Every structure is written in structure tokens, then in C-alpha cells.
Amino acid sequence: MKYPKLREIKEAVTALIQGPYTTKFPFAPHTPAPNFRGKPIPDEKECIGCGACALVCPATAIEIIDDKAAASRELIWHYDLCIFCGQCERLCTTEKGVKLSNTEFDLATSDRKTLFSGIKKELIMCQMCDEIIAPKDQILWTAKKLEHMAFGNYMVFSALLNNLGIAKFVSKFGVSAVKRLDFFKVLCPKCRRQSHLIDEYGDSHFESAK
Amino acid sequence: MSENEKDKKTTIIPIGPYHPLQEEPEFFELHVEGEKVIKLDITLGYNHRGIEKMAESMHYDQVAFLVERVCGICSASHPFAYVNAVEDLADIVIPDRAKYIRSIIGELERLHSHLLWLGLAGHFLGYNTVWMWAWKYREPVLDICERITGNRNHYAMFKIGGVRKDILNADIAGIWKMCDELIKPLEMFRGAVMDDPVIHARTKGVGILTKQEAIDWCLLGPTVRASGVAIDVRRDDPYAAYNMVDWKVIVTENGDVFDKAMVRILEMLESVKIIKGCLEGLKKTKEGEIDAKVKSIPAGEGIGRHEAPRGEVFHYVRGDGTNRPARHKIRAPSYMNVPSNQISAIGGTISDAAIVLAAVDPCYCCTERCAVIDTRTKKKILSGEDLVRLSQQRTKDIISGVWKPK
Numbered sequence: 001m002k003y004p005k006l007r008e009i010k011e012a013v014t015a016l017i018q019g020p021y022t023t024k025f026p027f028a029p030h031t032p033a034p035n036f037r038g039k040p041i042p043d044e045k046e047c048i049g050c051g052a053c054a055l056v057c058p059a060t061a062i063e064i065i066d067d068k069a070a071a072s073r074e075l076i077w078h079y080d081l082c083i084f085c086g087q088c089e090r091l092c093t094t095e096k097g098v099k100l101s102n103t104e105f106d107l108a109t110s111d112r113k114t115l116f117s118g119i120k121k122e123l124i125m126c127q128m129c130d131e132i133i134a135p136k137d138q139i140l141w142t143a144k145k146l147e148h149m150a151f152g153n154y155m156v157f158s159a160l161l162n163n164l165g166i167a168k169f170v171s172k173f174g175v176s177a178v179k180r181l182d183f184f185k186v187l188c189p190k191c192r193r194q195s196h197l198i199d200e201y202g203d204s205h206f207e208s209a210k
Numbered sequence: 211m212s213e214n215e216k217d218k219k220t221t222i223i224p225i226g227p228y229h230p231l232q233e234e235p236e237f238f239e240l241h242v243e244g245e246k247v248i249k250l251d252i253t254l255g256y257n258h259r260g261i262e263k264m265a266e267s268m269h270y271d272q273v274a275f276l277v278e279r280v281c282g283i284c285s286a287s288h289p290f291a292y293v294n295a296v297e298d299l300a301d302i303v304i305p306d307r308a309k310y311i312r313s314i315i316g317e318l319e320r321l322h323s324h325l326l327w328l329g330l331a332g333h334f335l336g337y338n339t340v341w342m343w344a345w346k347y348r349e350p351v352l353d354i355c356e357r358i359t360g361n362r363n364h365y366a367m368f369k370i371g372g373v374r375k376d377i378l379n380a381d382i383a384g385i386w387k388m389c390d391e392l393i394k395p396l397e398m399f400r401g402a403v404m405d406d407p408v409i410h411a412r413t414k415g416v417g418i419l420t421k422q423e424a425i426d427w428c429l430l431g432p433t434v435r436a437s438g439v440a441i442d443v444r445r446d447d448p449y450a451a452y453n454m455v456d457w458k459v460i461v462t463e464n465g466d467v468f469d470k471a472m473v474r475i476l477e478m479l480e481s482v483k484i485i486k487g488c489l490e491g492l493k494k495t496k497e498g499e500i501d502a503k504v505k506s507i508p509a510g511e512g513i514g515r516h517e518a519p520r521g522e523v524f525h526y527v528r529g530d531g532t533n534r535p536a537r538h539k540i541r542a543p544s545y546m547n548v549p550s551n552q553i554s555a556i557g558g559t560i561s562d563a564a565i566v567l568a569a570v571d572p573c574y575c576c577t578e579r580c581a582v583i584d585t586r587t588k589k590k591i592l593s594g595e596d597l598v599r600l601s602q603q604r605t606k607d608i609i610s611g612v613w614k615p616k
Contacts, residue, residue: 007402008339021346033353035375037360058268058275085275085366090374100360 031103037084038101040077042119047097049073049121049135053088062088066132071125073135076118079107094141124159126188128195133188136163155186219243223560225567227256231334234574238551238567245559250552257574265538270296270507273535274368277525280540281573282363283326286319287518288540289368291525294449294514296370299529300507306451307495308372308502310488313451315359315367316516317481317488321392322351323519324432324474324481327571328399331471334565335412340402347395354388357381371502379497382489389485396482400475403468413467417554417566420465427550430543431521432473433570437465443517455487467569474571507533518543520571544573 015021023030032038054062054075061081065074077088077098088098109115121135133139139159143150151157161167187195226237235256241249261280265273277288290312297304325348332340352362358377359365367373377385403409419429424437434441442459444452460476462469509531516523521543528537547570555566 007398011343021349033357033360035357035360037366056269056271058272083275083279083364084361085364086360086374087271087275102360 032105034102036102036105037086039079039104039107040082040084040086040088040098040100041104042075042077042098042117043096044119046094047075047119047121048094048138048141049075049119050093050138051075052091052093053098056087056091058085058087059083066123068123068125068130068132071123073121073123073132074118075121076116079115079117080112093138124155124186126191127185128187128191131188131190133186158186220248225564226253231330231564232568232572232574234572236548236572236574238563240555240560240563242560245561247556247558247560247563250555252548252551254548254574262538262540265535267534269533270370270529270535273538274370275366277540278364278366278368280542283323283573284319284518284520284523284542285364286315286368287516287523288525288542290316290450290516291514291518291523292527292538293368293370294516295512295525295527296507296514296529296535297512298514299510299512299527300370300504302371302502302504304372304502305495305499306454307376307492307497308500309451309454310491310495311373311377311500312368313455314377314485314488315355315365315373316450317484318351318355318358320481320519321478322348322355323571324478325351327474327519328403328471330568331467331565334568335409337408337412340409343395343402344399347392347399350388350392354385357388358385369501370507371504372500374500376498376500377492379493382492386486386489389482389489392482393479396475396478400479403471403475409471410468412562412565413471415464416467416558416562417569418464418466419550419554421463423550423553424465427553428546429521429550429570430546431517431519431571432470432477433521433547433550435459435461436469436473438463441522443515443522447515449516451488451491452484454491455484457484457487467565470569507531520544520573521547542573544570548572548574 051064051073054060054064059081061078061083063074063076063078065076067073084100086100089100092098107115121137124133124136124139125131126133133155136159139156140163143156143160146152146156150160158167185191185195220241220243223240223242224237225240227235229236237251237253237256239251239253240247241251261276265276268276274289274292277292278285280288296302325344329341329344329348332338332344355365356362358381359367359375367375419427419433419437421438424434424439429437429439430441438461440459440461443449445459457480460473460480462473507529509529511526511528514525514527523543524541526537526539527535530536550570551567554569555563558566
């Protein structure tokens with residue numbers, strides 16, 4: 001009967017000497033383990049704005065807002081919805097676009113509207129129909145991956161030239177532009193197919209096919 | 211004495227709908243005569259979140275994160291059973307290293323869950339020293355979890371075909387040391403429960419479930435093993451690395467609260483043994499081989515089971531060849547264990563009822579994911595029988611081809 005109480009006294013005395021086991025967190029800093037999954041921080045430079053992360057996010061915490069008029073795309077990480085699973089980091093196209101911080105975990109706030117971080121990307125639009133083709137950075141990234149083969153695709157290499165300041169994108173062609181030139185426009189896949197059909201078979205055939 | 215007069219003599223003591231200690235929504239209505247409990251009404255179903263329906267609208271890969279959130283404590287059990295189910299569906303063989311890592315996470319979860327229960331049990335008894343101790347020594351377990359997976363709970367490790375994060379061989383020594391440090395407090399808990407007069411007085415011979423009762427009520431996990439029934443999915447239907455390491459199933463005979471505590475404490479020591487065996491195994495496999503790289507999930511159906519800290523958790527997944535499950539069904543162990551309070555609590559006193567009701571380690575958020583309630587009248591419009599009938603009808607429709615998953 002005596003031993004259990006002695007054990008308790010021993011534990012009590014050690015606790016008295018060592019002090020409380022709990023950390024003094026808000027007053028003293030806390031360092032999480034190196035593997036810790038904290039706040040995902042997007043990298044403005046490395047992110048290409050492809051939006052793959054938004055597709056795989058299980059909590060739908062990544063929002064994509066496309067502004068067609070301004071030709072820009074915003075990617076927003078909502079930390080109030082985020083579950084810190086790290087899927088956006090793991091499945092990022094460039095593998096560097098977003099990184100989970102292993103130090104930033106203290107996100108508590110009284111205003112959840114401030115809980116986000118976002119980046120803005122320039123979009124390349126179709127010159128015929130004003131449809132979104134892809135973010136400029138994604139096309140440049142693809143061009144870099146394709147190396148010399150990038151010049152097989154007009155859209156990709158024109159984006160490359162544009163980036164170097166050699167060529168300029170014309171905002172929009174009229175539909176009445178010379179048909180043959182349609183091959184050398186920056187077009188969305190739908191318009192490219194259409195212009196190809198018109199070139200091959202003429203307007204009338206295409207109209208009937210529609 | 212007529213039924214009416216009998217009712218007048220009984221007093222109803224409500225525990226819930228929000229349990230003051232477990233902090234979960236459930237409602238126990240204790241009908242007592244004096245100090246003695248003569249009848250128990252259990253009302254569950256406050257916790258509908260539509261998890262199964264949500265699973266049908268997500269990719270197979272995303273569902274692993276969803277089922278992790280069925281319960282905060284069983285955040286490895288549900289994804290474990292789910293990936294087992296999908297791997298059964300698609301006939302996927304996972305690499306050995308992934309098997310070891312899965313078992314390590316599963317056992318770490320058992321350790322911290324049992325320590326949490328032990329602490330709560332002490333708290334229920336009014337013996338708060340045990341509570342503080344158990345939760346103090348739970349912290350190092352959570353530290354190991356954080357070190358391996360990147361979070362104290364919600365590990366995000368389970369992936370169809372493997373695991374998401376590797377344990378580096380260089381890290382093994384450090385984790386081994388942390389496991390070694392757990393043994394001393396666990397041995398102390400074994401001693402503390404075995405020879406503490408307070409715990410003896412409060413738990414021995416309280417809330418007894420005999421072997422036959424345990425079998426009749428289809429109980430699971432430590433609840434049934436404390437009654438002398440040796441069932442454990444880890445041994446009976448081996449998955450992951452459980453047949454690759456040395457361990458044994460803990461069984462005790464008496465079926466009272468004391469034995470349930472004993473089973474859990476001895477299981478924790480077995481868990482440390484399994485973790486160490488798995489760490490040994492990790493050294494034999496090649497670093498980085500953690501994923502079977504699954505490309506697609508075919509049509510078909512699969513079942514997955516895992517011995518969660520509270521008992522066997524069961525997942526059923528039906529695929530139709532798309533990238534989303536057509537049907538996902540979850541059965542959590544508390545669903546079987548909670549009704550057994552009808553036997554164990556009756557005949558005891560009110561003060562014992564608090565610990566007896568907690569002895570099965572109930573987890574309501576695991577159990578409850580569906581209830582059909584009329585919002586105007588607040589009445590349940592589907593009874594248990596209706597749900598069984600609907601479920602059987604759906605199964606018949608699937609077999610006959612009348613209903614096709616969308």
C-alpha cells in the first residue's frame with residue numbers, strides 16, 4: 001500500500017524541481033520539428049500559375065480567379081480552409097512553386113479575411129476569341145523544357161520572343177484578317193482548329209460543318 | 211406494482227447531450243432507483259457531417275485526407291482502412307518499406323490514443339494525478355509523430371499504393387531512442403494501475419462484460435479482448451507489416467473496467483515492440499521505395515480493415531472505373547462498442563456509471579455520420595429499421611443492375 005504513494009511523491013518532487021512540462025508557448029518561442037507542415041507559402045518567381053495545386057487540394061483552399069479583361073490570373077491560398085496536407089507542394093508542376101513553411105504555424109487571428117496569400121500571373125489570351133490559353137510563365141516554362149523543340153509551336157516561340165522583347169503581341173486581329181496568317185496568330189486550341197479548317201477547305205465547308 | 215407506479219419511483223439522470231468530460235455530443239439517460247442504475251437509454255446521432263457522401267465527390271487520393279478527418283484521434287486508422295480497401299479493389303501490392311512505415315504510424319496512434327484514454331479514465335474517476343501523468347507522457351509520442359510525419363495528429367501519410375513521406379535511415383536511431391524513452395513511463399503506468407489502491411477500488415469488478423456477452427454484442431478491440439476473446443485484425447487478417455514483426459495479442463479474462471485498462475496498457479508496450487521491429491525492418495529496405503505509383507483505379511469493390519485503438523474499423527469502397535469512388539461506407543468500432551453499455555452499466559451505481567460508460571473508449575465522431583431529421587418537427591424520419599431496409603434495397607438494386615453508380 002505504501003509504494004504507490006511513494007511513487008507519486010517521487011513524481012511530484014521531480015515535477016517540482018523540473019517545473020511544468022508544458023511549454024510557455026505564447027510567451028516563449030516554439031520551434032517545430034524540421035519536417036513540420038506549416039503555412040504553404042507560394043513563390044512568386046517559381047510558380048507558373050498552372051493551377052494544378054487547386055485541382056489536387058483536398059480542402060479546395062486554393063482559389064483561382066481569372067480576369068479576362070485585365071488578362072491576369074490570381075492564385076490565392078486561403079489559410080482558414082487549408083488543412084496543411086502538403087499536396088500542393090508535393091504535386092506542384094515545377095516542384096518549387098509553393099513550399100510549406102516549417103516555422104510559421106501561429107496563424108490565429110480575429111479576422112479570417114486576412115488569412116490568405118496570393119500571387120498574380122499574366123495570362124496569354126487567344127487573339128481571335130479572347131479565350132484564356134495559359135499563363136505566360138507556364139508557356140515560358142514549357143518552352144524551357146522543350147528546348148529547341150519549342151520552335152515547332154508558334155504560340156510557344158512567339159511567347160519566347162515576346163519575353164525577350166523582340167516581338168510584340170497584337171491585342172486582337174479582326175476576323176477578316178488574311179486567312180493564311182491565322183497560322184501565325186496566338187490562338188486557343190479551338191480557334192486554331194477552326195482557322196486550320198477554313199484554310200484547308202474554305203469558309204463554306206466550315207460553315208456547313210458547324 | 212403497475213408500470214406507471216414503477217416509473218414514478220425512478221429518477222432520470224441525464225448525461226449529455228454534451229458530455230462534460232468527453233466533450234462529445236451523446237446523450238445517456240440513466241434511470242436510477244436510489245443509487246442503482248436500472249435502465250439506460252443511449253441517444254446518438256448529433257454529429258452528421260455527410261462524410262460518405264463527400265467521399266463520393268472527391269478523387270481517390272483526396273478521400274484519404276477526408277477520412278483522416280472523420281476523427282482527430284483515429285486520424286491514421288480511417289485512412290489506413292481506406293487505403294487497404296482501395297488496394298483490395300485494384301489489387302495493388304505495396305513496397306515493404308511503405309508497409310513498415312504504415313505500421314509505425316498505426317502503432318504510434320494506438321500509443322497516444324490509449325494514453326489519452328488512460329488520462330481520461332483517471333479524470334472520470336476523479337483521480338486527476340493519473341490524468342496529468344498520462345497526458346504528460348503522451349507528449350513525447352506526439353513529438354515522434356511530428357518528427358516522422360510533420361504533424362502531431364492528421365499525419366497525411368497514407369496514400370493509395372504507399373506512403374507520402376519516407377523515414378530516412380539516418381533518422382531511425384533518433385526515433386529508436388525516443389521509443390526507448392517511452393518504455394519507462396509505460397512500465398510506470400503498468401505498476402500504477404496494478405498496485406494503486408484507488409484504481410483497484412474504483413474499477414475492479416465494475417462494469418463486467420462476460421465472454422458470452424461480449425460475443426453476443428459483437429464487441430471489438432480492447433473491450434472484447436478484456437473479456438477473454440482473442441480477436442485482433444492485425445493477427446487474424448494480417449495487412450501492412452503486422453505479420454513481419456514479432457508481437458502478441460493481449461487478452462485478459464475478467465471483462466471489468468480494470469481489465470480494460472490493463473489490456474490497453476499492455477497493448478502500448480506491444481506497440482513499442484512493433485514500432486521497434488518495424489524500424490529494424492526499415493534498415494533492410496531501400497530508402498525511397500515507398501510508393502507503388504498507382505495510375506488508375508478499375509471498377510470493382512474492395513474492403514479494408516484496420517485494428518484501430520478502439521477496435522476494428524471497416525471501410526467499403528466501390529469504384530466504377532472513374533477517378534472517384536462510387537460508394538464509400540465506413541463502420542467505426544464505437545458503433546459496435548457503445549451499445550454494450552446497456553449491459554455493463556446496468557446494476558451498478560451512478561458514480562460507477564461515469565467510468566463504465568467511458569470504458570469502451572467511445573468515439574462518437576467516428577461513429578455518427580448519418581441521421582435523417584425533419585428540420586421542422588425535429589423528429590427523426592428514418593428509424594434504424596428504415597435505414598437497414600434502404601441499405602438492403604440499394605444492395606439489391608446494385609446486384610440486379612437497376613441502380614448504377616453515377
